[in-house]
Amino acid sequence: MIYADNAATTALAPEAFEAMKPYLLAEYGNASQPYSFSRSARAALAKARQDIAECINAEPSEIYFTSGGTESDNWAIKCLASDRRALLTSMTEHKAVLRSCAAMERRGYPAAYLPVDRSGIVLPETLERFISDTALLVSVMTANNETGTIQPVAELCRIAHAHGALFHTDAVQALGHIPVDVKSLGVDMLSGSAHKFGGPKGAGFLYVRNGTPLTPYADGGAQEHGLRAGTENVAGAVGMAAALKKSCAAMPETAEKLRRMERDLLAELHGADFIRNGAPDGIPGNMSLSFRGAEGEMLLHRLDLMGICVSTGSACDSARTQISHVLEAMGVPEEYAAGTIRVSFGAGNSPEDGKLVGQAIRKIIGSPLKTGLKRENG
Numbered sequence: 001m002i003y004a005d006n007a008a009t010t011a012l013a014p015e016a017f018e019a020m021k022p023y024l025l026a027e028y029g030n031a032s033q034p035y036s037f038s039r040s041a042r043a044a045l046a047k048a049r050q051d052i053a054e055c056i057n058a059e060p061s062e063i064y065f066t067s068g069g070t071e072s073d074n075w076a077i078k079c080l081a082s083d084r085r086a087l088l089t090s091m092t093e094h095k096a097v098l099r100s101c102a103a104m105e106r107r108g109y110p111a112a113y114l115p116v117d118r119s120g121i122v123l124p125e126t127l128e129r130f131i132s133d134t135a136l137l138v139s140v141m142t143a144n145n146e147t148g149t150i151q152p153v154a155e156l157c158r159i160a161h162a163h164g165a166l167f168h169t170d171a172v173q174a175l176g177h178i179p180v181d182v183k184s185l186g187v188d189m190l191s192g193s194a195h196k197f198g199g200p201k202g203a204g205f206l207y208v209r210n211g212t213p214l215t216p217y218a219d220g221g222a223q224e225h226g227l228r229a230g231t232e233n234v235a236g237a238v239g240m241a242a243a244l245k246k247s248c249a250a251m252p253e254t255a256e257k258l259r260r261m262e263r264d265l266l267a268e269l270h271g272a273d274f275i276r277n278g279a280p281d282g283i284p285g286n287m288s289l290s291f292r293g294a295e296g297e298m299l300l301h302r303l304d305l306m307g308i309c310v311s312t313g314s315a316c317d318s319a320r321t322q323i324s325h326v327l328e329a330m331g332v333p334e335e336y337a338a339g340t341i342r343v344s345f346g347a348g349n350s351p352e353d354g355k356l357v358g359q360a361i362r363k364i365i366g367s368p369l370k371t372g373l374k375r376e377n378g
C-alpha cells in the first residue's frame with residue numbers, strides 16, 4: 001500500500017507511541033489529583049505544554065489542550081467576550097471554522113466570508129476592503145487542507161489589529177510541516193491537531209495569547225486554567241508534544257524529500273491535461289490535481305484498487321462528490337474541478353512513492369473507458 005493521504009491523518013510516530021505508553025499503563029493517575037501517584041502525570045502534562053510552546057515560540061501558559069482542531073476552532077470563534085460582533089473569515093476555511101461562523105451568525109453575529117484569488121490566497125487588500133472598526137475577529141487559516149496554499153497570515157493579522165480586531169488562525173495543516181512562530185505571526189489564537197503531524201487522534205491544542213478575552217469552552221472542573229474543564233488526556237498531550245518536536249526537528253529534510261516527490265510525480269504526468277491547484281510553495285507534499293474531464297471519485301477508487309490511498313477534495317468531505325467549496329472559491333473551471341484528487345505525501349512515505357503514484361495516475365488517465373474520463377484526455 002502507498003498511503004498518500006497524510007493531510008487527512010498521519011500514522012502515529014513511534015516516538016510519540018513510546019512517549020505515550022507509560023501514561024496509558026503504569027502512570028494512569030489523574031493529573032489533577034494532589035497525591036504523589038499523580039505527580040508523574042502532572043509533570044508530563046506540564047512538560048508537554050512547555051515542549052509545544054517552545055515549538056511555536058509561545059509561553060506554556062498560552063497552550064490549552066483540546067480534543068483536536070475542530071474543538072480548537074469552535075472555541076476560538078464562539079467564545080470571545082467583547083462588545084464587538086463582526087466576524088471575518090475566508091471562503092476556503094475548513095468546515096470547523098465555516099460552520100462555527102455560521103453558528104455565530106444564527107446568534108446574531110454578522111459574518112463576512114472573504115473571497116480568495118485564483119491560487120486560494122486571501123489578498124491583504126481584500127481584508128482591507130471588508131474590515132471595519134466594529135470587527136471582533138478575523139479567522140484565516142495558515143494553510144489550506146485541500147491545496148496546501150499558505151496564507152499571508154502575518155500581514156492579515158496586522159490589518160486586523162489595526163482595526164482593533166483579534167486574529168485567529170487554523171494552523172492544523174501547517175504545524176510540523178512549515179515553521180510556525182506565533183510571535184512573528186502576531187496571532188492571538190492558533191489551532192493545532194496532533195494527528196496531522198504524527199501524534200494521536202483526538203488530541204489538539206489552542207494557543208491563546210496571554211490577555212485574550214476568551215471565555216470557557218467547557219464548564220466543570222478547573223482544568224486548563226478553568227477554561228476547558230474535563231480530566232486531562234495526558235497520554236494524548238504527551239504524544240502530541242513528542243510528535244511535534246520530532247516533526248519540527250526533521251522539517252528541512254522532510255520538506256526536501258517531499259518536494260522531490262512532488263517533482264517526480266509531476267514528471268510522470270508530463271503532457272497530461274491537468275491543473276495543479278493552489279499557490280506555489282505550499283505545504284510540502286500536498287498536491288491538489290484536477291484532470292480535465294475526469295471524475296475525482298473514480299480516480300480515487302481506481303487508485304485504491306492499485307493500493308494507493310488519496311482523497312478527492314477534502315478528506316472530511318470524501319462522502320460527497322460535489323465540487324468542494326475550496327475549488328469553487330478559487331474558480332477552478334468545472335471541467336477540471338470535478339476531476340480533482342488530493343495527493344498528500346508525508347514523512348512516512350518512501351522517496352520513490354512520488355514516481356509510483358505518478359505512474360499509477362498516468363496509467364488511469366491513459367485509459368479513459370475504464371476510469372470515468374468523460375472525454376479524450378489531451
Ligand code: PLP
Nearest residue numbers: 068069070094096145172173193
Ligand atoms: N482544520 C483543518 C485545516 C483541517 O485540515 C482539519 C482536519 O481535517 C481540522 C481543522 C479538524 O481537525 P480535527 O480532525 O483534529 O478535529
